[in-house]
Amino acid sequence: MNISIDDIQKEIIEDFSILDEWDDKYAYIIECGKKLKPLPQEYKNEEHLVRGCQSQVWLHAEHKDGLVYFYAESDAIIVKGLISLLIKVLSGHKAEDIVKSDLYFIDKIGMQSHLSMTRSNGLASMLKTMKVKALLFLEQEKAN
């Protein structure tokens, strides 16, 4: 385990701190979205779909050697960019750390509106699903 969830969040906040204008921030997020590795086709199905009203998000989670890995994609690029940030922050960490994490970076980089109810873009559901998956893995760990 190298860098903590907290440290990654601080890194992202710092990256954003040099972007003054909203369009620079969005250009950055769009770039992250474009760079996000496409989700293998086998996971782009009903089972992995996190429903949103306007855009769709597919999420796959794996539990390997005590760490949780997330893979996701969306049909809308801004959501995709935000997903890539969430994956950067949460993927590859212990289930326990993911469950306990407080994702304050979203607010700090000025993207909290994307988690609001009215956006109905599936991002809030996606974040919730990520935590639920981590929680399930945690329960499994305890059961073993």
Added chain:
Amino acid sequence: MGTTTQTLEHNLDLAAIRRQFPILNQQVNDKPLVYFDNAATTQKPLVVIDALKNYYQKDNANIHRGIHTLAERATADFEKTRDTVKEFIGAVHREEIIFTKGTTEGINLVAQTWGRANLKEGDEILVSGMEHHSNMVPWQMIAQEKKAKVIIIPINDAGELLMDEYEKLLNSRTKLVAVVHASNALGSINPVKHIIQQAHRHGAVVLIDGAQSTSHLDIAVSDWNADFFVFSGHKVYGPTGVGVLYGKRELLESMPPYQGGGEMIGEVRYDGFTWNELPYKFEAGTPNIADVIALKAALDFISVLGKQNIRSYENTLLQYAYTKLESLEGIRFIGTAKEKVSILSFVFNDIHHQDLGIILDKEGIAIRTGHHCTQPLMGRLCITGTSRASFAVYNTIEEIDRLEAGLKKAIKLFR
């Protein structure tokens, strides 16, 4: 932007109109607000806001049975709206005007009362392929209950009803035809008078959904011979939570009540009740008095400006928007019917509508993105949603220039 702006001939005093809408005079994300989500809801003029305020400050009382002065005043104002609505939509009798919460409730009322009393197994309900969910689901619900069928009148790729197909679908099993006057997603205007004539030949009754047409087009329910017509207050510059169901008197009289309660009864005994006469039979409980009263102010506002003037000006805005936006690379207009209200839907194959909406909002421009509560229509057109700019009488050419600039900025960000 000044270089691209054109001046347009019209009979409206736009500055005076815009002064009636204080909400328009604000900054959103540090930019002057451009409000192009009028098909979702229109903004409210001061005359409407004042009517609401005035009612609560001076006249508030429960209506119809009060013996005191305030109750009489509130009742008189409430009933005045009924007369205004009657004139506004070209009805013959004031008791044919039923106040509802909105278009959706009006349609559900007809489905649950007329539908329950008249539909039976094997009957057919025709709805068009461009209906809002609210003129689709209530019919699917009652059809399911009665083992009747909902049959879709097909449309062409431009978003026009296929009238030949419609006529072929009509038969002796057709009991009701429910069609939107103007499509919320595409703007297409349907030939309602002709639709009604054809349906009547087969003995079917017709409901026209006027949610998107009532603020833009002349409504003439009696001349059309419509059986039912519904619209919402909040889309005609009026308050939210109030709407109108028009029904032909004989039909309304033959229908059982929708909800039970106060106001709708004639006499109540421990062992039963009789119901009140029209229109009160369908207005159970204390109605939305304030909003009904303010609805009159909204309709008067439209009448003073003149529907013809409004229609002509909004059409100019629509045509101007087409001209400005068609040069954007990759834009595809959705809904290109010959007759349209001022609704402009479009897609870019490589940019998601939600992404566009987010960036335009950052530019202070409010549009609507998504499926517009017309999922089957989106499926028919092989898209998941559109971006929709819809214009009202207070919008301007300069605002359309802002939309064009906003879209250019978004395209640059995404490509």
